Amino acid sequence: MPQLSVLDLVPVRSDQVTGDALASTLSLAKVADSLGYRRYWLAEHHNMPAVAATNPPVLIGLVAGATGRIRVGSGGVMLPNHAPLVVAEQFALLEAAFPGRIDLGIGRAPGSDPVTSYALRHGAGGVSDEAVTRFPEYVDNVLAMMEPDGVGLNIQGRTYPLKATPGARSVPTIWLLGSSDYSARLAAEKGMPYVFAHHFSGSGTAEALELYRSTFRPSPELAEPQTFLTVNAVVAESEEEATRLALPQLHAMLALRTGQELRPQRLVEEAEKVELPPAHLELVEAMAQRWVIGSPEQARSRIADLAASYGVDEVMVHPVAGAYTGTEPGRSPAREETLRLLAS
Secondary structure, X not given: OOEEEEEEOOEOEOOOOHHHHHHHHHHHHHHHHHHOOXXXXXXXXXXXXXXXXXXXXXXXXXXXXXXOOOEEEEOOEEHHHOOHHHHHHHHHHHHHHOOOOEEEEEEOOOOOOHHHHHHHOOOOOOOOHHHHHOHHHHHHHHHHHHOOOXXXXXXXXXXXXXXXXOOOOOOOEEEEEEOOHHHHHHHHHHOOXXXXXXXXXXXXXXXXXXXXXXXXXXXXXXXXXXXOEEEEEEEOOOHHHHHHHHHHHHHHHHHHHHOOOOOOEOOHHHXXXXXXXXXXXXXXXXXXXXXXXXXXXXXXXXXXXXXXXXXXXXXXEEEOOOOOOOOOOOOOHHHHHHHHHHHO
């Protein structure tokens, strides 16, 4: 088995409010920490009824403070939504508070709809073409500002020193994330670690990783390519049980892919009552084939095969198991059990 890590979108079920979802995440993170998982990353998504991961730095502070060993990071911060200095300041402080435990994963996608993107940037045009075009520059700015010596800005013939934090002694590990070959090529060019969003895309993974590895240029921070695989996972004592628990998240992804109204994640019993048209049923079945769904033996074998196939020694599982009616709102027992069964 490869080393295991966790990706968390902080899902919100139909029986939960935001506080319940956050309590569930903290409980899940403590389980991951106790079981020896390597990392716990939190996503950035906005204005989605089923996702409470709107602010990775805040979530990272909560999770890192509730755990003692595991690396905690963003999967990722969508940089076009934010001023590079703000991101640098946030993660410099997190690294100062939890030295050696912070990862900054950076993405280029908006993580939201165009209207929400517009609001994120104070009405200044949303995630404009300029913000996306200048993404490599923004990455360089974040890297430079977090260095202990900071960066010098030339203004009217004078150099103005700029540091993300006054007394940095270390910097977080900075990763580039992506679901196309753009970030693979940029990470290779800059000598940075890279992760392809296999859990979301499901296609193009092998090509992106090959591009990254074949064009990688060593940097002072990284001598060789570094990457891992992400995958959606539901593990239960039996394949039948895992299949039931996967249904709510499959329905949520179906709604996203087909432009349906988004809503809090259904409970298992609610999802089982939904009758899908044949075309949608085929899409759900195709998605399920790309996920890790099954008993502990089936899941561990599948993860080991995926790691070998893509040449990685780390797999980041996104535990997407749903919950039954009557589940304690502040817990996600089936998500926790997925982590336990994989690690046992």
